[in-house]
Amino acid sequence: MTIEEWAERIQAGDPRNIARAITAIESGDPASIPLLKLVFRSGRRAAVVGITGAPGAGKSTLVERLAASYRATGLRTSILAVDPTSSFTGGAILGDRVRMQRLATDTGVYIRSMATRGHWGGLASATYDAVTVLEAAGSDVVLIETVGVGQGEIEVARLAGAAVLLLVPGMGDEVQTFKAGVMEIADIFVINKSDRGGANRLEHDITSMLSVSPRQDGWQPPVVKTVSTTGEGIDALRHALDGFQSFCARTPLGKSREREKWRERLLDMARRDLFARVAGPLLGDGWVDEVVAEVMARRTDPYSAVEEMVKKGLESRG
Ligand SMILES: Nc1nc2c(ncn2[C@@H]2O[C@H](COP(=O)(O)OP(=O)(O)O)[C@@H](O)[C@H]2O)c(=O)[nH]1
Ligand SMILES: [Mg+2]
Incomplete structure (x- = not known):
């Protein structure tokens, strides 16, 4: 079918x-x-x-x-x-x-x-x-x-x-x-x-x-x-x-409710889609666990780690 x-x-x-x-x-x-x-x-x-x-x-x-x-x-x-x-x-x-x-x-x-x-x-x-x-x-x-x-x-x-x-x-x-x-x-x-x-x-x-x-x-x-x-x-x-x-x-309540609902929903969908595209390729290969260990040991900070993660994710998409 x-x-x-x-x-x-x-x-x-x-x-x-x-x-x-x-x-x-x-x-x-x-x-x-x-x-x-x-x-x-x-x-x-x-x-x-x-x-x-x-x-x-x-x-x-x-x-x-x-x-x-x-x-x-x-x-x-x-x-x-x-x-x-x-x-x-x-x-x-x-x-x-x-x-x-x-x-x-x-x-x-x-x-x-x-x-x-x-x-x-x-x-x-x-x-x-x-x-x-x-x-x-x-x-x-x-x-x-x-x-x-x-x-x-x-x-x-x-x-x-x-x-x-x-x-x-x-x-x-x-x-x-x-x-x-x-x-x-x-x-x-x-x-x-x-x-x-x-x-x-x-x-x-x-x-x-x-x-x-x-x-x-x-x-x-x-x-x-x-x-x-x-x-x-x-x-x-x-x-x-x-x-x-x-x-x-x-x-106006009906329309304003609906507008608010769709706005939230569209932004939520976009957020998840972007996350899946950028972070998705990285989640499988153990890279995240390595970064977690680095942050825990204070060898890096979470802010730099996320910057690097996003950069790596965008790069891996070519
Ligand atoms: N005495 C009394 N019992 C009720 C009333 N409404 C539901 N019950 C009982 O409360 C229990 C839980 O009901 P249920 O509909 O499964 O609750 P739910 O978990 O919120 O879905 C059942 O045994 C119902 O028969 C009511 O208005 N009065
Ligand atoms: Mg029930």
């Missing part, structure tokens, strides 16, 4: 070829680049929603409910479960698959787990490329579940059109989460497991924190209480998401 045929099958929505493409992206297969060039030009777009929160907060349960809500309004929905700590044999991902089986029989839903530990382009970059494939395949909505609240997850959430942060009452990790800088990127706060005590208290904490530092762009992040196991509050969350989307469309 040619790359062109592969791209055509993706655009026809064929799940096997979508899966192959995402696997190629995950593993850094060079064939993914010409493929991505073709599918990007399909021009199709999806609403991308990032769902972030601590392990066990109820992200998968909520994502399943949310997907069902989008399906009920006829929208083709994809779910990307991104977990950098999982290998393919990881139990969490297997569990998610079983849980999402109810949705899996619906051909309007595409579900995919991604484990991108050690991926050359980074987690955010691989996720972004996967979204490009899903958009070309005709998804109207892409829901990205990211585990944890680390740097990589913040990056993933920033690529999303809307960032949803899941908190749980009484977990005692709210303050941690706020510290990690996730507070600033959340467009919508969800207090999941509101059937437990402490939901009102947490709502009050979030609301007062938001009133102390209102956002520059004029959006006031709503706080939605949900019980994902029963579906309570999912309509309210959907309403909040639709509201954010229309806010982005009628104010």
Whole structure:
């Protein structure tokens, strides 16, 4: 099959070829680049929603409910479960698959787990490329579940059109989460497991924190209480998401977000490409280890070492 045929099958929505493409992206297969060039030009777009929160907060349960809500309004929905700590044999991902089986029989839903530990382009970059494939395949909505609240997850959430942060009452990790800088990127706060005590208290904490530092762009992040196991509050969350989307469309926020995202992404891609070209030829031959030893012994300094490395790399390219 040619790359062109592969791209055509993706655009026809064929799940096997979508899966192959995402696997190629995950593993850094060079064939993914010409493929991505073709599918990007399909021009199709999806609403991308990032769902972030601590392990066990109820992200998968909520994502399943949310997907069902989008399906009920006829929208083709994809779910990307991104977990950098999982290998393919990881139990969490297997569990998610079983849980999402109810949705899996619906051909309007595409579900995919991604484990991108050690991926050359980074987690955010691989996720972004996967979204490009899903958009070309005709998804109207892409829901990205990211585990944890680390740097990589913040990056993933920033690529999303809307960032949803899941908190749980009484977990005692709210303050941690706020510290990690996730507070600033959340467009919508969800207090999941509101059937437990402490939901009102947490709502009050979030609301007062938001009133102390209102956002520059004029959006006031709503706080939605949900019980994902029963579906309570999912309509309210959907309403909040639709509201954010229309806010982005009628104010400069949507365009400025997108501009910022592409700017970062292009510079990041260029940085990696330049590094691979200049440093790539040197990394294999033990030269770096020699320089490390030289620096450790203070026989040279890291500044001169890098100057020499770049010079050598450029020379080796002729
Ligand atoms: N009581 C209660 N349990 C929930 C709720 N949402 C999810 N759970 C449970 O919390 C556990 C973790 O949920 P899961 O969706 O796997 O969390 P994730 O790790 O964030 O994806 C599961 O046992 C869910 O059934 C909720 O709103 N209330
Ligand atoms: Mg999960």
